[in-house]
Amino acid sequence: MLAELIGRLGEVLEPEAVITDPVRLRTYECDGLTYHRATPGVAVLPENAEQVAGVIRLCNEYGVPFVARGSGTGLSGGALPRTDGVLIVTSRMRSIVEIDLPNRRAVVEPGVTNLAITEAVRDQGYYYAPDPSSQQVCSIGGNVAENSGGAHCLKYGFTVNHVEACEIVTPDGDIVTLDRADPGYDLLGAFIGSEGTLGVTTKVTVRLSRTPEAVTTVLAAFENIEQGGEAVSAIIAAGILPAAIEMMDALAIAAAEAAVACRYPENAGAVLIVELDGPSAEVERQFALLSQICSKAFELRVAEDPAERAAIWRGRKSAFAAVGRISPAYIVQDGVVPRTSLPEVLAGIDSLSREHGIKVANVFHAGDGNLHPLVLFDDTEPGAGERAEIVSGRILDLCIEHGGSITGEHGVGVDKARYMPRMFTDADLDTMQLVRCAFDPRGLSNPGKIFPTPRLCGEVPGVRKGVHPLVESGKAEQF
Numbered sequence: 001m002l003a004e005l006i007g008r009l010g011e012v013l014e015p016e017a018v019i020t021d022p023v024r025l026r027t028y029e030c031d032g033l034t035y036h037r038a039t040p041g042v043a044v045l046p047e048n049a050e051q052v053a054g055v056i057r058l059c060n061e062y063g064v065p066f067v068a069r070g071s072g073t074g075l076s077g078g079a080l081p082r083t084d085g086v087l088i089v090t091s092r093m094r095s096i097v098e099i100d101l102p103n104r105r106a107v108v109e110p111g112v113t114n115l116a117i118t119e120a121v122r123d124q125g126y127y128y129a130p131d132p133s134s135q136q137v138c139s140i141g142g143n144v145a146e147n148s149g150g151a152h153c154l155k156y157g158f159t160v161n162h163v164e165a166c167e168i169v170t171p172d173g174d175i176v177t178l179d180r181a182d183p184g185y186d187l188l189g190a191f192i193g194s195e196g197t198l199g200v201t202t203k204v205t206v207r208l209s210r211t212p213e214a215v216t217t218v219l220a221a222f223e224n225i226e227q228g229g230e231a232v233s234a235i236i237a238a239g240i241l242p243a244a245i246e247m248m249d250a251l252a253i254a255a256a257e258a259a260v261a262c263r264y265p266e267n268a269g270a271v272l273i274v275e276l277d278g279p280s281a282e283v284e285r286q287f288a289l290l291s292q293i294c295s296k297a298f299e300l301r302v303a304e305d306p307a308e309r310a311a312i313w314r315g316r317k318s319a320f321a322a323v324g325r326i327s328p329a330y331i332v333q334d335g336v337v338p339r340t341s342l343p344e345v346l347a348g349i350d351s352l353s354r355e356h357g358i359k360v361a362n363v364f365h366a367g368d369g370n371l372h373p374l375v376l377f378d379d380t381e382p383g384a385g386e387r388a389e390i391v392s393g394r395i396l397d398l399c400i401e402h403g404g405s406i407t408g409e410h411g412v413g414v415d416k417a418r419y420m421p422r423m424f425t426d427a428d429l430d431t432m433q434l435v436r437c438a439f440d441p442r443g444l445s446n447p448g449k450i451f452p453t454p455r456l457c458g459e460v461p462g463v464r465k466g467v468h469p470l471v472e473s474g475k476a477e478q479f
Contacts, residue, residue: 001062002041002084009044012054017092019043028087031074032134035331036414040067040081047092049167049175049202056200057173059086065444068200070110070142073134075320075332076413078146078195078449088200090141096120097203104208105164110141110201114148117206126208129156132409133317141201147193149409151244151316152275154367156209158409160192167203171440175202190435195411196446198439212277215243216287217309220272220297221265225249225362227296228270229342232366234293235274236339240286245367246273246316252323252361252374253315259322262315265299272297272366273316319363320374327359327376329385331392334410335399337369348398349373356387360395370408371399397422412450420452 009018019025020042030037041064046052059066065085072079081087094111101124106117114135117128131150132138138148144166149158156162165179166188178188191198222228228247235245248256250269256262264271274290276283287302294300303309315322323330337345346362353360361374373395377388396406396419406412406419420429429451437457439445447454 002064002086005058005062005064005086006042008058009042009055012051012058013044013046017045017047017051019045028069028072028081028089031069031072031077031079033075033077033332033413033415035329036077036080038081038083040087041083041085043081043087043089045089045092049169052088052090052200052202053169053173053175055086055088056169056171059444060172060442063442063444065447066200067446068141068145068196070139070145071113071134071137073132073138074142074146074411074413075334076146076195076407076411077415078411078413078446079142080414080449082447090139090200090202093141093202094139101126101208104210105205106208107203107205108140109203110144111139114138114140114143117208121208122211125211127211128162128206129209130159130162133320140204140206144192144201144204145194145196146409146411149365149370151246151273151313151365153370153409154245154365155241155243155277160189162207162209163188163192163204164207165205166191166201168199168201170199171442171445193411194436195413195449197436197449199445212243214280214283215275215277215309216283217303217312218272218274218276218287218290218294219264219299219301219303219312220274220294221268221299221301222270222272222297223267224269225346226343228272229346229366231272231294231296232342233339235290236367238289238293240276240289242274242286242367243277244273244275245365247271247362247364247366248273248316248319249362251326251359252319252363255322255326255361256315256319258325260314260318262311262318264315265301268299271315273312316363319361320372323361323374323376326361327374327378329377329379329388330361331375331377331388332410333371333373333375333392333395334407335371335373335396335404336408337371337399337402337404339367339369341402341404342366342369345371345398345402345404349395352391352394352398356391358384358387358391360391365408368408369404371395393419414449417448417450417452420450 069079090110093109098107359376377384441457
């Protein structure tokens with residue numbers, strides 16, 4: 001069926017927008033989580049919503065699954081392609097359609113990078129608040145799919161808090177608009193963070209924020225991570241709401257130093273990056289209080305200008321990629337815990353690291369308890385990958401045990417689907433899949449993601465008996 005579909009893609013796209021060459025297809029075999037790989041059956045490069053809709057209608061006609069992909073920076077395998085399906089790559093849809101400053105909004109196509117929105121309005125005193133570490137390259141379509149956050153989500157929230165409308169192509173090929181202002185159910189809220197399982201984004205209306213009057217960026221170096229954790233709790237308890245509170249441990253600092261020479265204080269067991277923004281008087285008051293709270297820091301560094309501010313952030317923004325300097329392979333995790341549980345969970349991660357002989361570098365959004373442990377291993381060493389997987393999974397178990405979640409901003413994708421039953425009951429998962437069935441009754445839109453055992457639409461909810469039809473046909477894997 002896929003071969004027949006490929007033969008008809010010329011009805012919708014220019015020939016050069018259809019990729020079938022096996023070598024070129026390998027470009028798209030994984031996202032930022034390289035641990036999972038699959039070569040797509042075919043990749044297409046549409047330039048507008050009508051072409052996306054045309055491709056999806058063909059997929060429906062032939063019963064072929066499809067997966068949307070933006071810049072490919074995701075970290076959960078959410079854009080992992082299907083070998084028997086179509087990969088819809090939105091990188092050519094990168095126009096900023098409209099900037100409406102009086103109403104503080106912009107309309108952009110899904111291939112526009114996160115940072116490009118800020119660059120387009122910076123001179124007018126505006127910016128786009130969500131800022132994933134990959135904001136220079138990650139695209140808005142992917143941000144919508146994963147409900148991306150970033151360092152400043154503590155104060156400003158996630159993508160869902162900054163999107164007012166989305167034009168989407170539904171799984172059956174219709175072009176519709178989901179608008180925050182529409183009465184009735186919040187379908188836009190359901191769509192954002194659905195990881196491509198409810199359709200493909202073709203246009204996004206984002207909310208623009210005014211550039212703060214004042215910004216103060218502080219780097220505090222502590223002898224150990226416990227002192228840094230105490231400072232985080234004290235900052236929040238004091239009523240300060242920073243734009244960002246980020247922490248890195250010694251191993252993550254060493255990696256960043258090797259990669260980008262960020263020149264953080266030597267011998268730091270942990271560094272805390274705190275950014276304050278808002279009216280000048282408020283920022284000054286908060287900084288005075290912050291200085292007292294961080295009295296245990298052996299060095300307090302304050303950025304004097306934008307260049308120094310960028311230098312402080314350079315190490316944190318490069319942390320994930322930088323770990324490649326000190327480890328041949330690694331797994332990025334994304335658990336969330338209440339702030340008060342940070343010391344216990346970090347101690348638990350350290351214990352797991354020592355028990356299994358696997359190093360773990362910790363980088364996290366300390367203000368909202370969003371951990372990004374980097375589980376390091378040598379993939380040429382027999383059994384090392386398996387031990388890393390065990391440590392990675394047990395870190396998520398720790399998060400759940402302490403009242404947290406298996407993901408904060410990276411999504412579930414294919415990587416964490418097997419952990420969903422540890423957090424949700426069968427009834428919970430059935431209810432979620434009924435929502436998916438309402439959008440995608442044929443199960444063609446990014447199948448195999450989020451849910452460990454996909455439900456066929458039309459099945460009666462309840463405890464499953466026997467082998468699931470998708471497992472039997474080889475289209476799904478049961479963990």
